[in-house]
Amino acid sequence: MQDVLRKKIIAVCDNKIKQKGTDVGLSFYAFFANKNDDPELLMEAATWWIMEKKFDHFEKAVKIRQLVTAMDMKD
Numbered sequence: 001m002q003d004v005l006r007k008k009i010i011a012v013c014d015n016k017i018k019q020k021g022t023d024v025g026l027s028f029y030a031f032f033a034n035k036n037d038d039p040e041l042l043m044e045a046a047t048w049w050i051m052e053k054k055f056d057h058f059e060k061a062v063k064i065r066q067l068v069t070a071m072d073m074k075d
Contacts, residue, residue: 013065
């Protein structure tokens with residue numbers, strides 16, 4: 001996963017958790033604006049979310065943040 005995507009996911013998760021608490025769920029669309037301004041990054045996120053992790057449409061932000069943070073530490 002590209003570093004820019006990892007950082008974006010962590011920032012969005014942190015923000016959502018801060019705003020709505022630890023039970024907040026989100027989809028991979030939460031990491032992008034309503035316009036398709038970076039289709040390659042969107043496809044990378046979708047592939048990771050849907051094909052690799054086989055997540056439901058909504059997952060807990062704390063779960064996503066933990067997984068992405070662990071990936072960041074491996075690199």
